[in-house]
Amino acid sequence: MSNYFHQGAACPLAVDNVDTDQIIPKQFLTGVSREGFGEALFYDWRYREDGTKNPDFVLNKPQFNEASVLVAGHNFGCGSSREHAPWALAQFGFKVIVASSFADIFYRNCINNKLLPARVTANALESIQQSISDSADSQQARQISVDLKNQELILANGEVFSFELAFSDREQLLNDNDFIGMAEQYADAIDRYEDSRANDAPWFMPQSFAV
Amino acid sequence: MGMTLYEKIYQQHKVATMNDSTDLLYIDFHFIHEVTSPQAFAGLKQAGRDVRNPVATLATMDHNISTQNRRIDGAGDVSRQQLTALKQHCDEFRIPLLDITHRDQGIVHVIGPEQGITQPGMTIVCGDSHTSTHGAFGALAFGIGTSEVEHVLATQTLPQQRAKSMKVQVDGQLPAGVTAKDVILAVIGKVGTAGGSGYVVEYCGEAIESMDMEERMTICNMTIEMGAKAGLIAPDEVTFSYLEGRPRAPSAQQWHRAKARWKTLKSDADATFDKTVVLDAGSIRPQITWGTSPEQVMALTDRVPDPTQFDTSDLQRSVADALHYMGLTPGSALQDYPVDVVFIGSCTNSRLVDLRQAAAVVKGGRVAPHVRALVVPGSAQVKREAEAEGLADIFKAAGFEWREPGCSMCLAMNDDIVPAGKRCVSTSNRNFEGRQGRMARTHLASPAVAVSAAIHGYLSSTPLVSGEGLI
Numbered sequence A: 001m002s003n004y005f006h007q008g009a010a011c012p013l014a015v016d017n018v019d020t021d022q023i024i025p026k027q028f029l030t031g032v033s034r035e036g037f038g039e040a041l042f043y044d045w046r047y048r049e050d051g052t053k054n055p056d057f058v059l060n061k062p063q064f065n066e067a068s069v070l071v072a073g074h075n076f077g078c079g080s081s082r083e084h085a086p087w088a089l090a091q092f093g094f095k096v097i098v099a100s101s102f103a104d105i106f107y108r109n110c111i112n113n114k115l116l117p118a119r120v121t122a123n124a125l126e127s128i129q130q131s132i133s134d135s136a137d138s139q140q141a142r143q144i145s146v147d148l149k150n151q152e153l154i155l156a157n158g159e160v161f162s163f164e165l166a167f168s169d170r171e172q173l174l175n176d177n178d179f180i181g182m183a184e185q186y187a188d189a190i191d192r193y194e195d196s197r198a199n200d201a202p203w204f205m206p207q208s209f210a211v
Numbered sequence B: 001m002g003m004t005l006y007e008k009i010y011q012q013h014k015v016a017t018m019n020d021s022t023d024l025l026y027i028d029f030h031f032i033h034e035v036t037s038p039q040a041f042a043g044l045k046q047a048g049r050d051v052r053n054p055v056a057t058l059a060t061m062d063h064n065i066s067t068q069n070r071r072i073d074g075a076g077d078v079s080r081q082q083l084t085a086l087k088q089h090c091d092e093f094r095i096p097l098l099d100i101t102h103r104d105q106g107i108v109h110v111i112g113p114e115q116g117i118t119q120p121g122m123t124i125v126c127g128d129s130h131t132s133t134h135g136a137f138g139a140l141a142f143g144i145g146t147s148e149v150e151h152v153l154a155t156q157t158l159p160q161q162r163a164k165s166m167k168v169q170v171d172g173q174l175p176a177g178v179t180a181k182d183v184i185l186a187v188i189g190k191v192g193t194a195g196g197s198g199y200v201v202e203y204c205g206e207a208i209e210s211m212d213m214e215e216r217m218t219i220c221n222m223t224i225e226m227g228a229k230a231g232l233i234a235p236d237e238v239t240f241s242y243l244e245g246r247p248r249a250p251s252a253q254q255w256h257r258a259k260a261r262w263k264t265l266k267s268d269a270d271a272t273f274d275k276t277v278v279l280d281a282g283s284i285r286p287q288i289t290w291g292t293s294p295e296q297v298m299a300l301t302d303r304v305p306d307p308t309q310f311d312t313s314d315l316q317r318s319v320a321d322a323l324h325y326m327g328l329t330p331g332s333a334l335q336d337y338p339v340d341v342v343f344i345g346s347c348t349n350s351r352l353v354d355l356r357q358a359a360a361v362v363k364g365g366r367v368a369p370h371v372r373a374l375v376v377p378g379s380a381q382v383k384r385e386a387e388a389e390g391l392a393d394i395f396k397a398a399g400f401e402w403r404e405p406g407c408s409m410c411l412a413m414n415d416d417i418v419p420a421g422k423r424c425v426s427t428s429n430r431n432f433e434g435r436q437g438r439m440a441r442t443h444l445a446s447p448a449v450a451v452s453a454a455i456h457g458y459l460s461s462t463p464l465v466s467g468e469g470l471i
């Protein structure tokens, strides 16, 4: 086991403001399970009107088949709160998204799905984009290693870029914590909060609701 | 040092400090709907967990339903399965559900305020980004993902990191014919779709204070469109009188106590904001989006921008891409573009005030023969009230389709879809590529502008807009 959170080939998607409707269009939100979204990732870009693959779209190019690090633009994941977006990215095989900024809800959804949203500066993003497009044909040269402890992305050419991540988010990615279980450890504090609320501001505490 | 309204609500809901950056916040109320909840219930069942406080939760059916009838299979079998799953989950976990035939059913962000559930000082969440709507009451309300829906169902709490505060101040009075929708589009144009990232926005200033609650909801609704976590407006007499007497508002015995508490919910005079944006209401004109992002917006009378006007090559490329998708020529006037579809509805603009504003523009006109126009009320209650007031008759007589409540063409998950290449003026909140249908071209605007487009058959028509606004 390496020291890295992840090592894998990068794929460029230098588009700003990619919204979650693009990542996974609404017609794929009708399911009731968490599975089966990978095929629909970036559907309107990946497939043509007749359902065949659009050979010009980057994910359909054979050299990017194995990509697991998506190098995106600015404000990635804006729009709808659908968690289907990180599900689709993860099920396609991505482990890391690199961008100069992320929309807040999408960012949180990534952390909760162990997908790393690595936020780098705009300059760093430009250098990373440059270096992976220079080495577009070589999977090896497009390798990016992610050191989560030191919060660094290490490119195959040796360049190192740091990324931002809150302490608690790093912990959540490093440890296999049960997200809900962690809050359940505060059950007493939650009980006490509810008790004091019931006295202090009873109108906040719905007792029953007949519909 | 003084505190902002956001900081006060945050502080009042802190159950515990989890670590340096994270607090556990209590969530007062949780709305759920059919699309983002099934996997959360599945997760609960898998882990053997129960719902902690079922009555602090309310479910509705809105995203996926037909607006042509009130049948659970009205929008097809796939949506029926999702709706049936919601019903089963609500039964199993004892969660109140306003199902498709219920007299209070409607779009999740319309019914909460309507029932008096949304109150000042609350924390409110929903697996839907436009939860920001509820901030109009001075409630901290934000959208969450499905894992978080599961978390709230199980614990009635959420781990949170403190956001930054932004003040958006709209000074002065709006010109006649300029509505809340125009204000929020102008704000988004100024701040940008990512400009609010990491912030909670508080709106203030004379123009905001003089709005009624429904207009304030339109403002807070689209706060997410600038990337902000939530929008807030400090509660005042307008808020209190809207709430008084609603089914789930505080009872008569508790009313005075609640109101006294609500009055403390405002930013202190010496509170500091991390960012302040000021707009002059008098200079805002009716707005319309020309691109594929809500920040790509202009006054209705302006000309379509030219990519070369923009500074960076990235921006030039994204503007050119947007214009290509939208089928617009740089420098052209909008009045030259025919409209195919008009949609009046969505949690942004489907309340009674919106429908009144829309009906006022009809003025005996008729929907142009080449236009298909829909009015979709936000809730069953809005529908009843609009019918009682005669608004529905005005729309129907003018050739608009008058539908059953639901999200409808806002996200086109049901059969209300804008066909490929067609141009739609929509009162909803997102003009993303494909949002209203694959290759559909969406222009966001106010209900008044949408009605005028339906009647003239073109995006904008000179007789409609004078110096004083819409005439």
Ligand code: SF4
Pocket (backbone or CB within 6 Å): B062, B063, B107, B108, B109, B128, B130, B346, B347, B348, B406, B407, B410, B411, B428, B429
């Ligand atoms: S009306 Fe549109 S934006 Fe509002 S909740 Fe429904 S789908 Fe979401």
